[in-house]
Amino acid sequence: MADTDLHTVLTILALGVITLITRSFFLFSDRPWTLPHWAQRGLQYAPIAALSAVVLPEIVTTQGQLVQTWMDARLFAAAAGAAYFFWRKGVLGTIVTGMLVYLPLHVGLGW
Amino acid sequence: MFFLAEHRRRPEYREGITDQGSVAMGIGAWGLMTGVAMVQSGMSTLEALLMTLIVYAGSAQLAAVPMITAGAPMWVILAAAFCVNLRFVVFSAHLRPYLMHLPRGQRLVSGYVTGDLSYVFFAKRYPHPGRDAEERAQQQAYLMGNCAVNYLAWMVASVVGVFLANVVPLSWGLGFAGILALVGVLCSLATSRLRVVSAGVAGAAAVAAWALPLRLNILVAIASAVAICLLIEQVQGKEPGHG
Numbered sequence: 001m002a003d004t005d006l007h008t009v010l011t012i013l014a015l016g017v018i019t020l021i022t023r024s025f026f027l028f029s030d031r032p033w034t035l036p037h038w039a040q041r042g043l044q045y046a047p048i049a050a051l052s053a054v055v056l057p058e059i060v061t062t063q064g065q066l067v068q069t070w071m072d073a074r075l076f077a078a079a080a081g082a083a084y085f086f087w088r089k090g091v092l093g094t095i096v097t098g099m100l101v102y103l104p105l106h107v108g109l110g111w
Numbered sequence: 112m113f114f115l116a117e118h119r120r121r122p123e124y125r126e127g128i129t130d131q132g133s134v135a136m137g138i139g140a141w142g143l144m145t146g147v148a149m150v151q152s153g154m155s156t157l158e159a160l161l162m163t164l165i166v167y168a169g170s171a172q173l174a175a176v177p178m179i180t181a182g183a184p185m186w187v188i189l190a191a192a193f194c195v196n197l198r199f200v201v202f203s204a205h206l207r208p209y210l211m212h213l214p215r216g217q218r219l220v221s222g223y224v225t226g227d228l229s230y231v232f233f234a235k236r237y238p239h240p241g242r243d244a245e246e247r248a249q250q251q252a253y254l255m256g257n258c259a260v261n262y263l264a265w266m267v268a269s270v271v272g273v274f275l276a277n278v279v280p281l282s283w284g285l286g287f288a289g290i291l292a293l294v295g296v297l298c299s300l301a302t303s304r305l306r307v308v309s310a311g312v313a314g315a316a317a318v319a320a321w322a323l324p325l326r327l328n329i330l331v332a333i334a335s336a337v338a339i340c341l342l343i344e345q346v347q348g349k350e351p352g353h354g
Contacts, residue, residue, distance in 0.1 A: 004155040012162050012166060014189055015175055015189065020223050028218075034208065045336060050329070050333050051297040052336075053316070064321040092295075
């Protein structure tokens with residue numbers, strides 16, 4: 001069990017401030033200001049882009065390297081989850097289906 | 112602020128709870144594994160709990176923990192966390208017109224508690240900011256319903272993870288449930304052809320630019336996907352996307 005030290009606690013507090021600053025970055029100022037029109041249109045593509053950018057590397061890479069084998073539980077689990085979604089809708093079912101594929105392959109077969 | 116009665120009594124608050132409830136299990140599994148990972152990387156129980164309660168940003172926490180235990184300079188750790196969180200800066204630009212009717216304090220708290228999935232559900236549910244006070248109050252109630260579930264699922268699971276750190280092996284990969292939650296939400300957002308293009312470009316760019324430091328690949332991916340979609344819009348003469 002590691003010890004707690006003051007420097008680390010200060011770092012944690014500062015990290016909390018970073019969360020506040022980034023999540024509320026454009027919410028601080030009271031001055032009237034609107035996004036340029038092209039940016040407003042562009043923002044409708046941002047949420048799905050952000051998700052895809054976070055998710056895809058977690059599924060198809062290991063330590064930044066593209067997976068070299070199809071024997072990787074993540075590939076099958078993600079495909080099964082997505083297939084469930086387009087079949088039935090519903091995120092909960094996506095998670096359950098994906099994990100039902102993932103756990104036996106990953107824990108059982110070591111993929 | 113998701114504990115306010117003025118939000119809780121509105122039906123949109125419950126709608127937000129239901130929507131976010133569909134991903135709560137994934138968020139919980141992800142939070143659990145984040146808690147486990149922090150302690151297994153060498154943080155003390157108290158540090159890991161403070162990290163969970165104060166920082167409340169899973170990807171930034173996971174990026175910062177190895178640097179903290181390795182004794183990296185504080186400014187490097189903070190710069191890394193800022194970069195990992197840069198997508199939230201984009202989200203806050205989007206949320207600004209929805210939240211500007213609130214006093215600054217409430218805006219900042221709202222921003223602080225709005226994580227990835229709360230933002231995504233909100234942006235999907237309300238393509239345009241409310242036109243009058245009633246609509247704005249409904250939207251705020253929906254957002255706070257989402258945030259309440261997200262916050263509770265994450266916090267409870269993370270704290271459990273911190274205490275169970277020596278019981279749950281990371282090798283089980285339970286955290287993958289969090290990725291699957293994101294996969295589900297991603298599929299639900301794929302409502303127009305250009306959005307599918309956006310997801311494809313961003314995913315490919317994020318993999319290709321993986322070598323960039325501080326997870327800047329995510330920002331590069333978002334920027335290139337949005338730019339390409341805007342270009343295609345121009346060429347095609349505007350196909351307005353919905354939702």
